[in-house]
Amino acid sequence: MSDPTARIPATLIAGDGIGPEIMEATLAALDALGAPFDWDAQTAGLGGVQACNDPLPPATLDSIRRTRLALKGPLETPVGGGYRSSNVRLREEFKLFANLRPALTVIPGGRFDKIDLVVVRENLEGLYIGHEHYVQIDGDPHAVAMATGINTRAGCRRILEYAFEHAIATGRKKITLVHKANIMKALTGIFKETGEQLYEEKYKGRIAFDTVIVDACAMKLVLNPWQFDVIVTTNLFGDILSDLVAGLVGGLGMAPGANIGADAAIFEAVHGSAPDIAGQGIANPVALMLAAAMMLEHVGHLDKARRLRQAIDATLNIDKVRTGDLGGKAGTAAFTQALVARIRGA
Numbered sequence: 001m002s003d004p005t006a007r008i009p010a011t012l013i014a015g016d017g018i019g020p021e022i023m024e025a026t027l028a029a030l031d032a033l034g035a036p037f038d039w040d041a042q043t044a045g046l047g048g049v050q051a052c053n054d055p056l057p058p059a060t061l062d063s064i065r066r067t068r069l070a071l072k073g074p075l076e077t078p079v080g081g082g083y084r085s086s087n088v089r090l091r092e093e094f095k096l097f098a099n100l101r102p103a104l105t106v107i108p109g110g111r112f113d114k115i116d117l118v119v120v121r122e123n124l125e126g127l128y129i130g131h132e133h134y135v136q137i138d139g140d141p142h143a144v145a146m147a148t149g150i151n152t153r154a155g156c157r158r159i160l161e162y163a164f165e166h167a168i169a170t171g172r173k174k175i176t177l178v179h180k181a182n183i184m185k186a187l188t189g190i191f192k193e194t195g196e197q198l199y200e201e202k203y204k205g206r207i208a209f210d211t212v213i214v215d216a217c218a219m220k221l222v223l224n225p226w227q228f229d230v231i232v233t234t235n236l237f238g239d240i241l242s243d244l245v246a247g248l249v250g251g252l253g254m255a256p257g258a259n260i261g262a263d264a265a266i267f268e269a270v271h272g273s274a275p276d277i278a279g280q281g282i283a284n285p286v287a288l289m290l291a292a293a294m295m296l297e298h299v300g301h302l303d304k305a306r307r308l309r310q311a312i313d314a315t316l317n318i319d320k321v322r323t324g325d326l327g328g329k330a331g332t333a334a335f336t337q338a339l340v341a342r343i344r345g346a
Helices: 019-033 045-052 058-067 086-093 153-169 189-203 214-223 235-248 286-298 302-317 332-345
Strands: 008-013 037-042 069-072 098-104 116-122 126-137 140-150 174-179 208-213 230-233 256-260 265-269
Touching (some): 008 058, 037 058, 058 069, 069 286, 153 174, 174 189, 174 214, 174 235, 189 208, 256 286, 286 302
Parallel strands (some): 008 037, 174 208
Antiparallel strands (some): 098 116
16 A cells, blocks of 8 residues: 655646636645645646747656656647647647546536536547648638548547446446447447447446437436436547536536546646636636546545545535635635635634
């Protein structure tokens, strides 16, 4: 058994826009908990471009190779041009094949209540990998746009095994595989076929399993989300559905994420960098704090993860200290101060 007092090296990427503000808040919470991380601060995204003309500097990659663990704020990615997403590059570089997106109701009484879902998204294959090009016709260099999606049997099996094992280990009751095999018969058909075979081989009788077409899944999620427990799907569908599910619990400000591979894990707030409110002290740090709780669980500090989640819940629902996006009036610093007081008083 590992030493519970041992220090754990970890890479810290504050991120762009509101990233430094919400990271400062999260580090204050982790310090109050006595979290065991020894941080190596690095940069990426727009900050990487500004510091060393590289959205994913070699020093950042070297740090993650060494620590195999990172906490990351939001990174800015240009829309329609400019440099490629640093988030996607990180997933590829460290083969972070599983994206884990839990959605749990923290503030009760909303349009949807008592939500407790997990989306497991394949992170490295499918249409999302960015194998795209244009074909010129006459004088138009962008006359035709083409994209190639690739799913492999091995990649499908890897993410599906992870989803089944994670669901069983965390006491979940059902896995729903989401696909579009009625139309994309090869690209998502292989995912559905592999899931059904794997269930019959290893998991039948251990957990319930069903499949649903992605458009029907989207409709069912807004009509009756409580019929779902764990959703596992391909890269592009997972990106869309995980944001939909985040909307059921109050939006991306309440949505943490983990990117898991065989040799590294990166935990993050999945919302954007919100440059329009950067520096105003009004950003909501809850998503990054919940990602830090997932990170604590990943390294075996379950009690600290539980205490962090309990403090977030108490600050929001008992103390009623909330940022503006949650209907409150507190700034980032005031929310953090209230949260730290909860942690130290626990």
